[in-house]
Amino acid sequence: MHDEAHVMSTRMYYGIWITLMVLTVVTAAVSFIDLGPFNTIVALSIATFKAILVVLFFMHVKYASEKLTKLVIISALFFLVLLLSLSMIDYLTRYLA
Amino acid sequence: MATAAVSAERETYLNKEYGIRSWLLTTDHKRIALLYLASITFFFFIGGFFALLIRLELLTPAGDLVLADTYNKLFTMHGQIMVFFFLIPSIPAVLGNFLVPMMIGAKDLALPRINLLSWYLYIAGGALMMYAMVEGGVDTGWTFYTPFSTAFSNTHVVEAGLAIFIAGFSSILTGLNFVVTIHRMRAPGMTWSRLPLFIWAHYATSIIQLLGTPVLAITLVLVVLERTLHLGIFDPNLGGDPLLFQHLFWFYSHPAVYIMILPAMGVVSEVLACFSRKRIFGYGAVAMSSIGIAVIGFIVWAHHMFVAGISLYAALVFSILSYLVAVPSAIKVFNWTATLYKGSISFATPMLYALGFIGLFTIGGLTGLFLAALGIDVHVTDTYFVIAHFHYIMVGGAVMGYMAGLHFWWPKITGRMYPEWWGRLAALIVFVGFNLTFFPQFILGYMGMPRRYWQYPPEFQILNVMSTAGSTILAVGYLLPMVYFMWSLRYGKVVGDNPWGAAGLEWKTSSPPPTFNFDEIPEVTWEAYNYDQIPVPEEAWLE
Amino acid sequence: MWLFLATEVMFFGGMFCAYLIYRFWYYPEFAAGSRSLNIYLGTVNTVVLIGSSLTVALGVRAAQMGKRKLLVILLILTLILGLAFLGVKAVEWHDKYVEHHIPGASFSVADLVREYPQLHIDQRHAEIFFSLYFAMTGMHALHMVVGVGLFIYLTIKAWKGTYGPQYYTPVELGGLYWHFVDIIWIYLFPLLYLIDRKPLK
Numbered sequence: 001m002h003d004e005a006h007v008m009s010t011r012m013y014y015g016i017w018i019t020l021m022v023l024t025v026v027t028a029a030v031s032f033i034d035l036g037p038f039n040t041i042v043a044l045s046i047a048t049f050k051a052i053l054v055v056l057f058f059m060h061v062k063y064a065s066e067k068l069t070k071l072v073i074i075s076a077l078f079f080l081v082l083l084l085s086l087s088m089i090d091y092l093t094r095y096l097a
Numbered sequence: 098m099a100t101a102a103v104s105a106e107r108e109t110y111l112n113k114e115y116g117i118r119s120w121l122l123t124t125d126h127k128r129i130a131l132l133y134l135a136s137i138t139f140f141f142f143i144g145g146f147f148a149l150l151i152r153l154e155l156l157t158p159a160g161d162l163v164l165a166d167t168y169n170k171l172f173t174m175h176g177q178i179m180v181f182f183f184l185i186p187s188i189p190a191v192l193g194n195f196l197v198p199m200m201i202g203a204k205d206l207a208l209p210r211i212n213l214l215s216w217y218l219y220i221a222g223g224a225l226m227m228y229a230m231v232e233g234g235v236d237t238g239w240t241f242y243t244p245f246s247t248a249f250s251n252t253h254v255v256e257a258g259l260a261i262f263i264a265g266f267s268s269i270l271t272g273l274n275f276v277v278t279i280h281r282m283r284a285p286g287m288t289w290s291r292l293p294l295f296i297w298a299h300y301a302t303s304i305i306q307l308l309g310t311p312v313l314a315i316t317l318v319l320v321v322l323e324r325t326l327h328l329g330i331f332d333p334n335l336g337g338d339p340l341l342f343q344h345l346f347w348f349y350s351h352p353a354v355y356i357m358i359l360p361a362m363g364v365v366s367e368v369l370a371c372f373s374r375k376r377i378f379g380y381g382a383v384a385m386s387s388i389g390i391a392v393i394g395f396i397v398w399a400h401h402m403f404v405a406g407i408s409l410y411a412a413l414v415f416s417i418l419s420y421l422v423a424v425p426s427a428i429k430v431f432n433w434t435a436t437l438y439k440g441s442i443s444f445a446t447p448m449l450y451a452l453g454f455i456g457l458f459t460i461g462g463l464t465g466l467f468l469a470a471l472g473i474d475v476h477v478t479d480t481y482f483v484i485a486h487f488h489y490i491m492v493g494g495a496v497m498g499y500m501a502g503l504h505f506w507w508p509k510i511t512g513r514m515y516p517e518w519w520g521r522l523a524a525l526i527v528f529v530g531f532n533l534t535f536f537p538q539f540i541l542g543y544m545g546m547p548r549r550y551w552q553y554p555p556e557f558q559i560l561n562v563m564s565t566a567g568s569t570i571l572a573v574g575y576l577l578p579m580v581y582f583m584w585s586l587r588y589g590k591v592v593g594d595n596p597w598g599a600a601g602l603e604w605k606t607s608s609p610p611p612t613f614n615f616d617e618i619p620e621v622t623w624e625a626y627n628y629d630q631i632p633v634p635e636e637a638w639l640e
Numbered sequence: 641m642w643l644f645l646a647t648e649v650m651f652f653g654g655m656f657c658a659y660l661i662y663r664f665w666y667y668p669e670f671a672a673g674s675r676s677l678n679i680y681l682g683t684v685n686t687v688v689l690i691g692s693s694l695t696v697a698l699g700v701r702a703a704q705m706g707k708r709k710l711l712v713i714l715l716i717l718t719l720i721l722g723l724a725f726l727g728v729k730a731v732e733w734h735d736k737y738v739e740h741h742i743p744g745a746s747f748s749v750a751d752l753v754r755e756y757p758q759l760h761i762d763q764r765h766a767e768i769f770f771s772l773y774f775a776m777t778g779m780h781a782l783h784m785v786v787g788v789g790l791f792i793y794l795t796i797k798a799w800k801g802t803y804g805p806q807y808y809t810p811v812e813l814g815g816l817y818w819h820f821v822d823i824i825w826i827y828l829f830p831l832l833y834l835i836d837r838k839p840l841k
Contacts, residue, residue, distance in 0.1 A: 007704050008697075017694040021687060024829075028683045031834040039838070043830035050690075051823045058697040059819045068280060069642050076646035079308045080653040082396055084660055087344045090399065090411035091661050273643045311647040315654035319775065328743050328771040330658055335764040341661060345654050 006063040016057045023050050109512070109609040124209035125612055127510070130195035132216050133186060138579070140182040140223060147175035149572060152534075152565040158558050160551040168551035169236035170252065176239025181261050182223055184495055185353060188360035189271055189306075190219070192502045193299045195510060197275055199603035200293050202284025202621065204613040207277040215270040222264030229256035238549060240350070243331035243342040247323040255324055258317040265310045265317075268356070272306030275299050284602070286621035290384075293601055293625055294377060297384040298363025301391040305352045305359075309395065313349035316342065340406055347398035355394040357491060358458070359387055361498025362429055365451045368501050369433055371599040372448035373440025374633065376626035379432040386425035393422040403474050412471055419469035426462055430455060441633075445597070446520030450501035453528050457493025461486055464539065479549075482542025485535045493531055500527070500578065507582065508596050512609045513589030519581045527574035533567025598634035600626050641813045645820045648783075652824055655776050659831060662772065666765040672752045673769035674835035676741065678732060682833040685728045686825065692721035693822045696815045703808035708801055711811070715795040718818070722788050729781055736770070743771045756840070773832055780828060783821045790814050 027046040031039060056062040061069060110127045113119075120128055151171050154162040163171065194212065198205050206212050229235060235257045237246040246254050279300050283292075320342070322328045329335040331342045370377050377383055399407055399415040433455055442448070464486040467473050477483065508514050537560040542548075546557050553561070595604040606615050623630065663670045699714035733742075740748040749766040794814050797803065803811055 007701055010698065010701070013694060013697055013701070017690065020690045020693075024683060024686045024690065027830055027834065028679060031679075031830075031837040032839065034838040039834075039836070043834050044827075047827050047830050050826050054693060054819050054823055054826070058693050059816055072642045072646050075304075076308065076649040079395060080649055080656075083312065083348055083650070083653055083657055086396060086399070086414075087348075087657055087661065088664070089414055090340070090344070090407040091664060093408035093410040094406075095408075269647055273647075276643060307643060307647050308650050311649075311651035312654045315651050315779075318779070319655075319658070322775060323771075326744060328775060329764075329767055330662075330771050330775070335767050336666065336762065337768055338661065338665075341658055345657065348654075 006060075008057070008060075008063070012057065016053055020050055020053060107607070108611055109607065110612045111512075111609050113612045122213070124205070124213055126194050126198055126206045126209065126212055127610065127612075129212050129216055130191050130193075131510075133190040133194065133219070136216075136220060136223065137183050137186055137191065140178050141575075144175055144178035144183055145572065145575065147171050147178070149568060151175060152568040154551060155553070155561045156565050158553050158555045158561075163551075165551050166236060169238075169549070170234035172549055173235045173238050174230055177235070177257060177261065178226065179491075180239055180353070180357075181264050182219075182226065184357045184491060185264075185268055186219060186271075187357075187495070187499050188364065188502060189275070189299060189302055189356075190215075190267075192295075192364065192499075192506060193271070193275065193302075193360060196506065196603055197278060197296060197299055198282070199606070199610065199614050200296055200601055201279065201282060201287055202602050202615065202619050203278065203282035204615070204618070206274045207281055208274050211270050212274055215267045215274070218270070219264055219267040222260045222262070222267065225256055225260035225263065229253040229260060232256070240346060241317075241320060241342075242346075243320065243323070243339045244333060247320055247331055255321050258321050262314055262317045262321075265314050268306045269310045272303035272310075275303040276307065279303075284618050284621055287602075288621075290381070291621055291623075291625050292384075293363075294366035294380065294383050294387070295360075295363035297387045298359045298366070301387040302356050302359045304388075304391050305356050305394065309349045309352040309356075312345060313353075316345040316349070319345075340402065343402050343405055344399065347401045348395075351398040351401065352391070352394045354487070354490070355390055357495045358498075359390060361454065361495045361502075362387070364498045364502035364505070365433065365454050367599075367601065368447045368451040368505050369436050370626045370628065371505070371597050372443050372445055372451075373437055374598075374628045375436055375440040376624075376628060377432065378435035378438075379428075380625065382428050383432050386428045389425035390422065393418070393425065397422050400469055400474075403471060404478050416469055416471050420466065423462060423466055423469075426458075430459055430462075444521070445504075446515075446517060446524055447501045447505035449521060449524040449528075450497045450504065453524065454494055454497045454501065457489050457497065457531070461489030461494055464489065477542050479547055480542035481538040481546050481548055484548050485538035485542060488535045488538070493535070497527070500524070503578070503582075505597070505599075506603075507585070508592040509603060509608045509610070511586060511589070512591060512607075513585045514592050514596060515578075515585040515589055516581050519577060523574050523577035523581075526570060526577065530567050530570030530572070530574050534564050534571055535567070537561070537563045537567075596634060598631055600628055600631055641816045645816065648820060652776075652779070655772065655779065656827075656831075659772050659776065662765075662768050663835070666762070666768060668756075668759040669761050669765040670769050671836035672749070672756050672759055672761050673741075673766055673773065674833060675756075675837065676739065676752060677773075677833050678735065679833050679837065681728050681732050682829055685725050686829050688721050688725050688728070689822050689825050692718045692725070693819050695721065696818045700808065700812050700815045703798070703803045703811045704805055706804045708798065708804075711798045711803065712795060715791055715798055715811075719788060719791050719795065722784055722791070722818075726781060726784055726788070729777065733774075733777075736774075741770050742774065743767050758840070776828055776832070780821065780824055783824070787814075787818050787821055790817065 023046050027043055030042055035042060055073065061073070064070070110125055120132065123129060150163070154160070154168060160168065232253050235252045235254055237250050237252070237254060241254065241258065279296060319330055323331055329337055331337045331339055333339060366377050366383060397415055397419045399411060400419045403412050464482070468477065468483065468486060504515060504520055541557055541560045544557065546553050592608050594607055602619055605619060695714045695717040699711050699718065702711040702714055736742055739751065740746055747767050749761060749763050752766060753761050753763065791814060794811055797810070
C-alpha cells in the first residue's frame, strides 16, 4: 500500500497546516454566531473539509497509486453511513403519532 | 512435484520441525490452521455439552433437572461458545487459513505473524470465557440485552463480554490477512475470474469481519463500562434507550451469521464441482452473490427487533431489505442445482454433506423469509420457530459445510484418507439426527412454545422428546468423525497429491504439502473448475 | 494499515451512532453539557493535535529523504505534542470531576439547571451526554496513549538508524495511525464542544 517515492514539498505541508489552523479557529468562532440550524452544518462541513485535507495530503492518498486504498476508505465511510442512517430511520419515526 | 508415497525423506509441513515450540511459535499458515482445528473442536464439544443439558432438561415439561437460573446460564453459554468460539472462526480459521494461500498459489498468507497473533487472541478470549464459565457463567442470553446485562444480572457479564471482545480481534485480523493475501499474493495468471469460489466466499466473509466486528467491539466496551462505571448509555432510568444496544449489537450480529454461512457456501461450491465432475454453473453469479450477501447482510439487522419497540416504518423498511438478502442466496442454490444437472455424480462423504447442506440451508433460508414477514414474525418471534430456523442454517448449513470441507481436504491436510464407509454412515446419522432434533422445533414454535423457557405446557412434551432423541443421535454423528479422523492419522490409507481428482492449485502439490506449499510457484493458464481436463481418479473410494 | 483504520472507523462509528441518536432526543441537555466544556482548551487541543500531524507528516518525509536526525527530532516533537494533548485532556477531566459532571454516584448538573433555566434540563439526560463525552474522549485518549507508545518505539528505532529511503514503512504506518486519531478528534471537537454556543437571549 505504498505510493511510489513521491515526496511532497515542505511548503505544501506547511500550507495545509496553516489552512487547518485557520479552519479550526473559524469553526470555533463561528459557533458563537447564531446561524440557526446551519451552525451544525457549518461545523460538520468544516470538520469534513479538514479531514479530507488530512487524508489527501498528510496521509498521502492524493498521490497513492493504489486503487485499493481509496476503495477501503470509501467502503469504511459507506458502511458507517449505513449504520448511522438506518438506525436513524427507527429513531426519527418512532414517536410520529 | 513430489510423488505419492510419504517417504521418510520427503519434507512436509508436518515433519519439518518437531516439538511443542515449533507448533506454538509457528508462522506456517497450515500449522496455525491445525492449532485452530484443535481449539475449535474443543469449544464445539463444550458448546455441544451445554446443548445436551438443555435438551435433557426439556425432556419433561417441569423444570426438574436444573434450576431456572442455571437453565438461563446453559442456553447463554451454549450460544456464546457456539457462535463466538466455534462457528465464527470454524471454516475461515481452519480451512481458510490452510487453503487460501494454496488455492491462489502463494507460499503463505501475507502476514504470517499476525496470523499467529490471531490464534493467540482467540485462545486468550477462550481462556477468559472458560474462566467466566467456571466462575458461574452468564445468564443474559448470548445476545446480552440491556438493561438486564448492564444493571440487573448477577453473573459474569464483564468477563464474558471481554472474552468475546478479545476473540473479535482474532476474527478481524484473520479477515485482514485474507483480504491482503487475496489482493497481493495470487500466482501469475491467477486472475480474479479464475479464483476458486471458496476464495470469493472467504473474501466476502473477510469484508464482513473487518467492518462488522468493530461495532460489536465498541458495543461490548460500552456494556462493560456501563456495568462497572455506571455510565448509563443504555439505562432507561436515565432516559437511555435499551434498543440502542440492540441496534448496535445486531449491526454486527446479523452480518455475523453471514460470516458463518459464506465460507460453508464456498466449501459447497468446491465439493459439488468435484463430485459432479463439472464446473460450477454460473461462476460469475455465484462469485458476485457472495459479495452481494456480504453487503446486503449489513442493512437488514433490525429484523431481529421487530417486536422490540422500533417504529413501524423502520420495521417495514427492514422487512423489505430482509427479503432482498434472500436473493443472492437463492441464486447460489439455483446455480448449484444446475451444476448437478447432467453431472457425473458420486456420493463420497463430502458430497453427502454438501447435498445435505443444499436441502437444509434452503429450508432454513425459506423459514427466514417467513420470519421477515412482519405478520408472521409477530406470532413466532421468540419461539422455537426462530430457534429451528437458525439451527437449520447454522447446523444444517454451516456445520455441514464445515464437515464437508474437513472430509474433502483431510487427505490434503494429513496425507491420509479417512475410512469412507464410516464417513458416509456418520453423514447419514448427522442428517437423521439433525432433522429429528430441529424439525419438531418448527412445529413447537408455531404452536407457541417460547424459547429460553425452562418449563413448558405438557402438550408440548412429545415434540420435545423427539427433539431430545434427535440430539443424542446427532451427538453420535459428531463423535464418530472424531474417532475415525484420529484413527486415520495412523491407519488411514496413504494418498497422493490428488485422490479426488479435483481441480484447484492445492491439489497440484503433495499431500501433506511441503512447508512452502509448492516446489515452484505455478503459473495459471486455465480457468477454475477445469474438470474437462482432469481425469477421474482411479482409487476405489468413489465407488 | 488502511484496512485496520477501516475497522477503527466502524469502532468509533458505534459511539458516533449513539451520540447521534441521543443528541436528536435530548438536544437541550446536550447543548448545556457542551457549553460546560472549556472551548479554549478544546481549541488548543485541536491546534496541538493538528500540529502533531504536521510533525508526523514531515517526519515521514524526512525518512523518505534519509535525514535521520531530522526524523528523530520530528518524532520527538510529535511525542511532545501528543503528551501535551493528553495533559490538557487530563486538566479538562479534572475540571469535570470538580464540577460533579462525571457520571456515577456523585453526578449532578444542578449547576447547569441553574445556569440555563430556559432549557428545562432533565438531569438524567444530561448524564447521558457526559457518559458519551467520557466514553468518546476516553476511547480517543486510549488510542492516543497507544500512539504515544508506538511513537516511542519508532523514535528509538529511528535513532538507531533503522529507517531510510529504502525502508520507512513503520514510520509511514505509524503516521497513518496518528493521522487517523487526529481525524477522530477533528470530528469530536465540533460534536462535543460546539453544539450550541450561541449567545443566549
